Amino acid sequence: DKTGTITEGALAVSDVEPLDGADSAAVVSTLTALAQLDPDPNPTSKAVQAWATTTSSWKVTGRVPFSSGRKWSAMSFEEHGNWVLGAPENVLGDAYSGSLQERVEHHAAMGSRVLVLAEADAAFTDAADATLPAVHPRALVLLDDIVRADAPDTLRYFADQGVTVKVISGDNNVTVGAVARRAGLDGWNDNINATTMAAEDSVEFADAVEANTVFGRVTPHQKRAMVKALQARGHTVAMTGDGVNDVLALKDSDCGVAMASGSEATRGVAQLVLMDSNFAAMPAVVSEGRRVINNIERVASLFLAKTTYSVILSLLTGVFALAYPLRPIHLSILSWFTIGIPAFFLALEPNDQRVNEGFLRRVLGRAVPAGVVIAAATMGMFAVAQLDDSIDSDHARTVAVLVAGSVALMNLYRTARPLNALRGTLVGTMAGLFALAFLVPWGRDLFELPTTAGWAYAAAAGFIVVSWPLLELGSRAAERWHRHPAQQLGSPA
Known part of the structure; x- marks a missing residue:
């Protein structure tokens, strides 16, 4: 409005x-x-x-x-x-x-x-x-x-973000168009008098709403109809307003934004109230929302991957009576360097990437394949190392931890992409600290990582190298399965 x-x-x-x-x-x-x-x-x-x-x-x-x-x-x-x-x-x-x-x-x-x-x-x-x-x-x-002096900058921000802004008002459409021009809104000359529009439930009405930018002489019911028409065309619609005549549109929009200085009714139905009644706060609100959602997506991928491989390893050891390949102290080092510390910094990092649908699908598509690969590589390395009678379970766990941590760090790298200075430094530091635990004597003593046979380290390197394409293939397979579930299940096309 x-x-x-x-x-x-x-x-x-x-x-x-x-x-x-x-x-x-x-x-x-x-x-x-x-x-x-x-x-x-x-x-x-x-x-x-x-x-x-x-x-x-x-x-x-x-x-x-x-x-x-x-x-x-x-x-x-x-x-x-x-x-x-x-x-x-x-x-x-x-x-x-x-x-x-x-x-x-x-x-x-x-x-x-x-x-x-x-x-x-x-x-x-x-x-x-x-x-x-x-x-x-x-x-x-x-x-x-x-x-408002800051209105042009705000509208320019949303234009740069691919958001189509439409201005609706009860004033004369020519007046509204002139105000939109002064505010720097593109398409201000595409203004229309709402009293001349077709019936609210007609295709012509929806076409006019989508094609034009500025609307004048709009009634409260027409505002709501405009929101519904855009939603019916597949758009996600946010509505801002401060008057009682905006209540219907605010209520039916995907995100209703009210001004604190507006009526009590608008504040009551809106999902978001701007306490300073300043529309210029919206870019900061959008940026904060994107930071929270996108960073939660990254962090959730890390935590869910650990949950996945922990469950798989527990099932393998519990059902088949196999030895567990990790000690509690090993889980600590894995949690510190592949999840806990990285998650802390990733959660606080600025992130203006546009939020897209499919949050859970993307998280599961990264985490579940990664968890399966980590569990398989860890248990496989643990079993292979014990084929040598000179290597006991404690020494076998050393290379099992090396494989688990390295594959988990590769998953961290995939999650942090595209790398910038902060994320690149973070991944590199975690990899360095993890390696340091194996290289220095006090690290090996603290984390119970005794030195084992050289061939076991070579085998671990092989498991690590093979795990990378498996991580990529797993994510692509998960994405394809979510995109075409019917075909994957063998249903007719």
């Missing part, structure tokens, strides 16, 4: 233009009364209140409150007639044409919100569903909606 999002939301009366020789003093008095005697002022009324220099003593005899649907409000006054203030095309109907329409559109093209003050032939009662009698225009009221 334009107001309060890309604009500051505080309107200011820039000019009042009497029409057809209307008395300027009478116009000013009428506007003052309409604004000051409104018990539920909207931003427009507040702007007129700030503009008025006197206090009205008129007496209200009937009132029709403003509605986003009809886009006008009205009051009847004792001895001062009946008056309407609202959107020119909604107030004047068929009379909105000719030179008056050209005058309004000229001001709208300059970015002003234009309202018409009209005198009605019949009195109004206190009813919310009142119909509009015949009216006669008396003045145009021009209001300026100030564009």
Whole structure:
């Protein structure tokens, strides 16, 4: 929504233009009364209140409150007639044409919100569903909606991220387009008057929503219909707004964002409330969300890989009564250098990569094959080493730990890709520390890694080398299985 999002939301009366020789003093008095005697002022009324220099003593005899649907409000006054203030095309109907329409559109093209003050032939009662009698225009009221200084940078950020921004408002579409132009929105000239759009449930309506960028004279129900139309076309839709007229769209959007300065209703239905009411906070919000989700994905792959190979090794030893290839202290070194320390730094690293669907699929596709390969290589190396009668189980565990840790470090490298300075340094440091545990005497003593036969180390190197293509093949197989489960299960194509 334009107001309060890309604009500051505080309107200011820039000019009042009497029409057809209307008395300027009478116009000013009428506007003052309409604004000051409104018990539920909207931003427009507040702007007129700030503009008025006197206090009205008129007496209200009937009132029709403003509605986003009809886009006008009205009051009847004792001895001062009946008056309407609202959107020119909604107030004047068929009379909105000719030179008056050209005058309004000229001001709208300059970015002003234009309202018409009209005198009605019949009195109004206190009813919310009142119909509009015949009216006669008396003045145009021009209001300026100030564009936020940081709005261009915010819109540019979302454009760079591949996000299509659409601006919807109850104002004149030409005015909204002019404001969008000042905010630096691409496609600002693709503006459309929502009153001319097809039925909300039609294909033509959905086509217009997708093809255009700026929409004016939009009703609350149309805002919701626009959100649903975009969702039906496969888009993920976020909606920002601050008014009651935005509630329906906020509620049905995939992510509703409300301003803290907005109505209580919008804050109640939104998933996210900007406490400083500043749309410029959204890039930081998106970046933080991406950092959390993407880094959790990386870290989860590491932890789930350990869970996988731990379960497999436990099953093999428990079901087949095999010796467990690792001691508790060995699990500590594996956890430190392949999961715990790397996960700490990866979780805190900035990450602006766009979040895509398939979180669980990608995590399982990395972790489960990696866990299977680590378990198979570890148990295989442990068994091969014990084929030599001179190598007992304790010495066999040394090369088993070497294989498990090396393959787990390769999984860490795959998870950290693409490498940058931080991730490259992290992977290299973990590999160095892990190697140090085997190379220095105190490391071997601390982690119970006695030196064993040279051929066993060579065999371990072979297991490690073979494990790399198996890791890659496992991930590709998992991705293909998730993409085509029916074919993998032998179902007809």
